[in-house]
Amino acid sequence: MASNVKKILSKKSKFHELLQAQVGNEFSASQQYIALAVWFDNEDLPRLASHFYKQALEERNHAMMLVKFLMDNDVPVAIPGTESPINEFKEPRDLVALALRQEQQVTDQIVALAKAAREDGDYIGEQFMQWFLKEQVEEVSSMKTLLTIMDRAEGNMFYVETFLTRETVGDEGGDSSAPPAAGGAL
Template sequence: MASNVKKILSKKSKFHELLQAQVGNEFSASQQYIALAVWFDNEDLPRLASHFYKQALEERNHAMMIVQFLMDNDIAVAIPGTETPINEFKTPRDLVDLALRQEQQVTDQIVALARAAREESDYIGEQFMQWFLKEQVEEVSSMKTLLTIMDRADGNMFYVETFLTRETVGDEGGDAGAPTAAGGAL
């Protein structure tokens, strides 16, 4: 399906370079979420583990959406390595705090991408970034909510587990307006 899309962007730009770097950022975020999920899983906190396993897949899918956009626009793609995730934490709150800071950092990266596309009058790139901007609002909001719940639970992880069983935190990944992920979203 995507291979039939007419390739209309040809020149390499700052936006395209930042977009290529964002592939690595998204894969690194995915790896960090896996590390968080495994930590929670090892602590017998299945709802928190499940939440972060899903987050890891979501970040992987974001990377593959960018890969598909680059391929559709005839821009060479190089899949980068990832940063080593943090694996050691003192408290469960530390993990959610790290997740919030990570989402805030990704938001800054997405804003920089949208700005670069706009400055280069890359209207196609700017339109592509709109979905990611909207997604980051949800990502930061959901991590803030989870951190608030962690603080209210005051160390009682069963309250947090119960909250995650009862409530939906974040989207469920079913946005029909989402860009296509290379190879299909997982």
């Protein structure tokens, strides 16, 4: 009977295909955040650099959560390459605007995953996606806040640096309800 269960769990589904693609999307998001962090680091803006280095780790951890879920459900996993990140920018605001667009795009991808799980009748997959839906609300909100602060600073990045020193933007990756990541979260 155990082999029958394994065959049922390991069947290909639209949800599993989208989840596999999302692993690549999350790694690409991580790489983009590293590029943003390095740009801010090169501009001697350490709080902004730190913020985006943390975001990069968070996206990496999200990818590894997806990998763990796939492995736990006997779905073969192939780690994809990533898209080349954008590295050249003119203004600091452009970086945060890109980050916001990226989070909005990831939100659309996560919603599509939750919908596919429901359409496939994959109740375990649908439940798994609930944490990611909640996480995306926080991710988009924190990037909107950071963009608003940048706009209010009117080009004075030291105001933004001070804000990031004083305030917490985002959840800092410490959500105890987060799914486990393959190899452990960093």
